[in-house]
Amino acid sequence: MVAQTIASGIFLGALYAISALGFSLVWGVLGIVNMAHASFLTLGAYVAFLVSAHLGWDPFLSLPVGMAVLFVVGYLSQVSLLNRVFRSGLAMSLIATFGLGLVVTYTLMLIFTADFRGVILPYTGASTTVWGVILPYTRLGILAAAVIMVIGLSVFLNRTKLGLSIQATSLNRDAAQLVGVNTPRVYAATMGIGAAIAGAAGMLASVVYSVQPYLGDPFISRAFAVTVLAGMGSVGGTLVAGILLGVAESLGVLVIGPGYQEAIASGMVVLILLLRPTGLFGRQFFAGVKGG
Amino acid sequence: MAEPTAIRRNVRQQLAGLLQPRVMNWLLIPIMALLIWLPGNVNAYWVRVLTGVFMMAAVAQSFNIIMGLAGYLAFGHTVFFGLGAYAAATLMHHFGISYWIGLVFAAVIPAIYAFLFGLVLLRLRSQYFAVATIGVLYGTRELVINLRKITLGSSGLVVPSVFGSPREVVVGYYMLMLALMVIATLTVWWITRNRFGYGLRAIKSDEDAARVMGIPTMRYKVLAWVIAAAVAGVAGGVFAGSMSYLEPGPVFSITTVVKAFAMLLIGGAGSVFGPVIGAFLFGLASEFLWGAFIDYHMLILGALIVVITLLFPKGISDLFAQFRSRLAGTVEKGGDR
Numbered sequence: 001m002v003a004q005t006i007a008s009g010i011f012l013g014a015l016y017a018i019s020a021l022g023f024s025l026v027w028g029v030l031g032i033v034n035m036a037h038a039s040f041l042t043l044g045a046y047v048a049f050l051v052s053a054h055l056g057w058d059p060f061l062s063l064p065v066g067m068a069v070l071f072v073v074g075y076l077s078q079v080s081l082l083n084r085v086f087r088s089g090l091a092m093s094l095i096a097t098f099g100l101g102l103v104v105t106y107t108l109m110l111i112f113t114a115d116f117r118g119v120i121l122p123y124t125g126a127s128t129t130v131w132g133v134i135l136p137y138t139r140l141g142i143l144a145a146a147v148i149m150v151i152g153l154s155v156f157l158n159r160t161k162l163g164l165s166i167q168a169t170s171l172n173r174d175a176a177q178l179v180g181v182n183t184p185r186v187y188a189a190t191m192g193i194g195a196a197i198a199g200a201a202g203m204l205a206s207v208v209y210s211v212q213p214y215l216g217d218p219f220i221s222r223a224f225a226v227t228v229l230a231g232m233g234s235v236g237g238t239l240v241a242g243i244l245l246g247v248a249e250s251l252g253v254l255v256i257g258p259g260y261q262e263a264i265a266s267g268m269v270v271l272i273l274l275l276r277p278t279g280l281f282g283r284q285f286f287a288g289v290k291g292g
Numbered sequence: 293m294a295e296p297t298a299i300r301r302n303v304r305q306q307l308a309g310l311l312q313p314r315v316m317n318w319l320l321i322p323i324m325a326l327l328i329w330l331p332g333n334v335n336a337y338w339v340r341v342l343t344g345v346f347m348m349a350a351v352a353q354s355f356n357i358i359m360g361l362a363g364y365l366a367f368g369h370t371v372f373f374g375l376g377a378y379a380a381a382t383l384m385h386h387f388g389i390s391y392w393i394g395l396v397f398a399a400v401i402p403a404i405y406a407f408l409f410g411l412v413l414l415r416l417r418s419q420y421f422a423v424a425t426i427g428v429l430y431g432t433r434e435l436v437i438n439l440r441k442i443t444l445g446s447s448g449l450v451v452p453s454v455f456g457s458p459r460e461v462v463v464g465y466y467m468l469m470l471a472l473m474v475i476a477t478l479t480v481w482w483i484t485r486n487r488f489g490y491g492l493r494a495i496k497s498d499e500d501a502a503r504v505m506g507i508p509t510m511r512y513k514v515l516a517w518v519i520a521a522a523v524a525g526v527a528g529g530v531f532a533g534s535m536s537y538l539e540p541g542p543v544f545s546i547t548t549v550v551k552a553f554a555m556l557l558i559g560g561a562g563s564v565f566g567p568v569i570g571a572f573l574f575g576l577a578s579e580f581l582w583g584a585f586i587d588y589h590m591l592i593l594g595a596l597i598v599v600i601t602l603l604f605p606k607g608i609s610d611l612f613a614q615f616r617s618r619l620a621g622t623v624e625k626g627g628d629r
Contacts, residue, residue, distance in 0.1 A: 081602055090418055095553050096602075098594075099594045103591060262433075273416055274412055
C-alpha cells in the first residue's frame with residue numbers, strides 16, 4: 001500500500017516536474033512569474049487531442065509537434081506583449097501574463113466548449129506489476145519523458161550557444177548585451193522554450209487526465225511549489241522537487257485524506273520561502289541578483 | 293491687449309487649475325448626492341452594476357494600501373475578501389448572529405489572519421512575497437473547500453438576507469457598498485496624510501533607507517496589511533450578503549486581485565481617488581463590453597487587461613499626470629518629466 005502510494009507519487013511528481021520546468025526557466029531568466037503557464041499547458045493538451053483524434057498520432061510521439069506550436073505561441077507573446085511590459089516590474093508582468101492566460105483559456109473554451117475530451121491509447125489501461133506495485137505504462141512513459149526533458153534542457157542550457165546566451169542574460173542582462181547577446185531575442189526564445197515545455201507537460205497530462213479548458217489550472221500552484229522548492233532555474237532540482245512534492249501529496253492523501261493536495265503544495269511554498277528562499281538546490285545568482 | 297500666446301497660456305493654466313485635486317474635491321459633494329439619489333430612480337440592473345463597481349473600488353482601495361502605498365505586491369490579496377465573506381456567512385449560519393455582527397467578524401478575522409501571516413511573510417521581498425501570498429490564497433481556499441462541517445465546502449452556504457423586499461435588497465446592498473467605498477477611500481486619505489502614510493511611502497521607495505531613518509518598517513507594513521485585510525474582508529462580507537448564496541470559487545478567485553490591479557493601473561497606485569476612478573472606468577467599460585457579448589466576458593476581460601498593460605505599461609494615471617503638467621506649462625517642449 002505504502003509502496004504503491006510512493007510509486008503513484010513519483011509518477012505524479014514527474015508530471016509536476018515537467019509542468020514546473022518551463023515555469024522555473026522563465027521565472028529564473030526573465031523574472032516573470034508566468035500566470036499564463038497553465039493555459040500553455042492546456043493548449044498543449046488540446047494539440048495532443050487534435051493530433052491523436054485526427055491523425056491518430058500517439059501523444060508521446062507527437063510531443064515535438066505540440067512543443068513547436070507552443071514555442072511559437074510563447075515566442076510571439078514575448079515579442080508582441082511581454083518584452084514591452086516586463087521591465088516595468090513584477091506586477092505588470094504578473095497581470096499581463098494573467099490576461100494572456102485568460103485569453104488563451106477562454107479562446108479554447110470558445111472553440112472546444114467545456115466538454116471533457118479524452119486521448120485514448122491502445123495501452124491506456126495496461127500496466128505491469130513489479131513486486132506487487134502496479135506501474136501503468138502511460139505513467140512510466142511520463143516518468144521517462146520527464147527524465148529525458150530534464151537532461152535535454154540541461155544539455156541545451158550548458159552546451160549550445162543559445163543556452164549559454166540564456167544563462168548569460170539571466171546573470172546580467174546589460175553585460176550580456178555588451179558582449180553581443182541579442183537580449184530581446186533571448187527573452188523571446190526563453191519564453192518560447194518555457195511554453196514548449198509547458199505544452200509537453202500538457203500533452204503528457206492529456207494521456208492521464210480528461211482534456212478540458214481548465215486542465216492546466218491545478219498545475220500552476222504545483223509549478224509554484226516545485227519551483228520554489230527547487231530554487232528558480234535549477235533544472236535538475238526541478239525533477240527532484242517535483243517528485244518530492246508528488247510523493248508528499250500522495251502520502252498526504254493516505255494520512256490526512258483526499259482534498260488537501262493543493263493545501264500541501266501551498267503550505268510547502270510558504271514554508272520554503274520563509275526558511276530557505278533560494279530553494280533546496282537554487283543557486284542564489286540565478287535569479288536573486290537581478291533587480292526589477 | 294494681451295498677446296495670443298499669453299492668453300493661451302492663461303487658458304491652459306486655468307484648465308490645469310480645474311484639474312487640481314483641491315477643485316476636484318468640491319465635485320465630490322454633488323457626486324455623492326447623485327450616488328445617494330440614484331438607486332431610487334434608476335432600474336435595478338444599473339443599481340446592481342454600480343454596487344459591483346463600489347465593491348471593486350473598495351477592494352482596489354484595500355489593495356492600494358498594501359501595494360500602492362507600501363509597495364508590497366500582495367497578489368493573493370483576495371484571500372481576505374473570501375475570508376470576510378466566509379466569516380460573516382458561517383457565523384450567521386451556525387450561531388444565528390445578526391448580519392451586522394457578522395460584518396464585524398468579516399473585518400476582524402481577516403485582520404487577524406493578515407496580522408499572523410504578515411509577521412512572517414512581510415519579511416519577504418518583492419516576488420517572494422507575491423508568490424507566498426498566492427500560496428496563502430490557494431492553501432486557504434482549499435481549507436475552506438475541505439472543512440465541510442464549517443463551510444459546507446463546494447456545495448455552498450445560504451446566507452440569510454437582512455433586507456426584505458427585492459427592491460430593498462438591491463438598494464440596501466447598494467448603500468452598504470457605497471458606504472464601504474467611502475470609508476475605504478477616507479481610510480486611504482487618512483493614511484496618506486499622516487506619519488504612517490509617509491512611512492509607508494518611504495518603505496516603498498527604499499525600505500532599508502526607511503529603516504535606517506528610524507521608521508518602524510515591520511510594524512508599519514503589518515499595520516498596513518491588517519487595515520487592507522479588514523477593508524477587503526468587509527467587502528467580502530457585504531458581497532456574501534448580497535449574493536445570498538456563497539461558494540468558495542468566486543470569492544477566493546485571483547481574478548479579483550487582477551481586476552483591482554488593473555484599476556490601480558488606470559487610476560494611479562498610491563493616490564487617494566485613483567482606485568475609485570479606476571474602478572468606475574474599468575467596471576463600466578467592462579459592463580458595456582460584456583453586456584454586448586455575454587458569453588465572452590472572461591475572454592474580453594483578458595483582452596482588456598492585455599491591452600491596458602500593452603498601451604499603458606506605466607498606468608493610464610501616469611499619462612493623465614503628464615497631460616496635467618503639460619497644461620500647466622511645467623513641461624517645456626520635448627521635456628522629460
